[in-house]
Amino acid sequence: MRTDHLVRSLAADGAAVRRPEAVLPAALIAGALVSAALFAAFLGPRADIAAVATAPRFLLKFIETLLLAATASLVMLRLARPGARPAGALLLLAPALLAAAIGVELATVPREGWWMNLTGKNAMVCLVSVPLLSLPVLAALLVVLRRGAPSRPWAAGAVAGLAAGGLGAALYAAHCTDDSPLFVAAWYTLAIALVTAAGALLGGRLLRW
Amino acid sequence: MSDRETELAALLRAANAGDAAAYARLLEAVVPLLRMAARRHLVRAGMDTSDAEDLVQETLLAIHLKRQTWDPARPVGPWLQAIVRHKFVDALRRRGRHVHVPVDDLVDSLPAEAAEEPVAHEVARHLGGLPRRQRDVVQAIAVDGASIRDAAARLAITEGAVRVALHRGLAALAAKLRH
Structure with a gap:
């Protein structure tokens, strides 16, 4: 085919387009609504949620996970845009906050309590629930990324997994009675790592262009 | 700049x-x-x-x-x-x-100054592998130079259907070229 002929057909297909940034909020809301429905159907909030609603360690779980979701979403958008700097340092914010929380925990909880706080009561529920609650959000983010043009598809998928894992973990945090930063660092991190790995695998397959 | x-x-x-x-x-x-x-x-x-x-x-x-x-x-x-x-x-x-x-x-x-329109083969080769409607629409608009409206009249389908087939056809061509 002649190139001017191809150009003619591209121009005929030249409708207005929407940037990935513009579709991200709707996709995030749609994914999060499905996850919230799963949460309501299978987990639900912990029984004593009203009593702990203002407890710093309980609230910190939401701040950490939502901070991860927000920063990973921003980095994901950068990775989807050709020629943009990835701004990966943003991803260090949530781990830095978690590290600070661990410092406070270790300074205030006697040594005998560390192991109990780390292992908690819900480790397996956490490892299963967080990835399942994250999947609808991951699917929505991959749809957004398909509009993008990531030069490293697996990396973009992995960061989408981080963002989805952060949102899934924030939902799960309302159910979980383990509030220690030690528990969050061990089990939330492992669960989110699983979602990140799934995102990398899916991204490598679905986001090539 | x-x-x-x-x-x-x-x-x-x-x-x-x-x-x-x-x-x-x-x-x-x-x-x-x-x-x-x-x-x-x-x-x-x-x-x-x-x-x-x-x-x-x-x-x-x-x-x-x-x-x-x-x-x-x-x-x-x-x-x-x-x-x-x-x-x-x-x-x-x-x-x-x-x-x-x-x-x-x-x-x-x-x-560089283009001496003449160079030839390419891959797009034309993959065009044949598209679903029939997509192929007909891309062919009509790219090769024959038809407008969206002309293509709709010629293929007896709506302009909306032409637009959809054109977009899907171009996306499918891009995907085929990747493999």
């Missing part, structure tokens, strides 16, 4: 808002830049330049399908270069080569 950068940015901004005429002018301005870059890229990689035009067409399809990823607050040059680099590296890898050849100064370089 160069004159060409300013011009391309204005055209792409209008194109992404749905201005078809601006979009056609943008693509026409980009084609000579891509041709020169493709030829230079293949030469530097020590490869035959006879399929340079296939590289140009594959890159054009990528620009088309990813034009929404341009941030209007940023210059067009680096964005375009990143797409070109991605497609060129990918194309050479498929040809069995793993080389890194820099793609530089795309927007600010002077395009």
Whole structure:
């Protein structure tokens, strides 16, 4: 085919387009609504949620996970845009906050309590629930990324997994009675790592262009 | 910022808002830049330049399908270069080569004078493998030069159906070229 002929057909297909940034909020809301429905159907909030609603360690779980979701979403958008700097340092914010929380925990909880706080009561529920609650959000983010043009598809998928894992973990945090930063660092991190790995695998397959 | 950068940015901004005429002018301005870059890229990689035009067409399809990823607050040059680099590296890898050849100064370089319209084969070859309606629509609009309305009348389908088939056909062509 002649190139001017191809150009003619591209121009005929030249409708207005929407940037990935513009579709991200709707996709995030749609994914999060499905996850919230799963949460309501299978987990639900912990029984004593009203009593702990203002407890710093309980609230910190939401701040950490939502901070991860927000920063990973921003980095994901950068990775989807050709020629943009990835701004990966943003991803260090949530781990830095978690590290600070661990410092406070270790300074205030006697040594005998560390192991109990780390292992908690819900480790397996956490490892299963967080990835399942994250999947609808991951699917929505991959749809957004398909509009993008990531030069490293697996990396973009992995960061989408981080963002989805952060949102899934924030939902799960309302159910979980383990509030220690030690528990969050061990089990939330492992669960989110699983979602990140799934995102990398899916991204490598679905986001090539 | 160069004159060409300013011009391309204005055209792409209008194109992404749905201005078809601006979009056609943008693509026409980009084609000579891509041709020169493709030829230079293949030469530097020590490869035959006879399929340079296939590289140009594959890159054009990528620009088309990813034009929404341009941030209007940023210059067009680096964005375009990143797409070109991605497609060129990918194309050479498929040809069995793993080389890194820099793609530089795309927007600010002077395009070579085109002697005649070069030929490319890959898009035409894959056109035959598309579902019938997509193939008919792409054929009518690209090769025969029909408008959306003409194509609709000729194929006895709605203009909306022509638009959908055209978009899907172009996306399918881009996907086939990747394999």
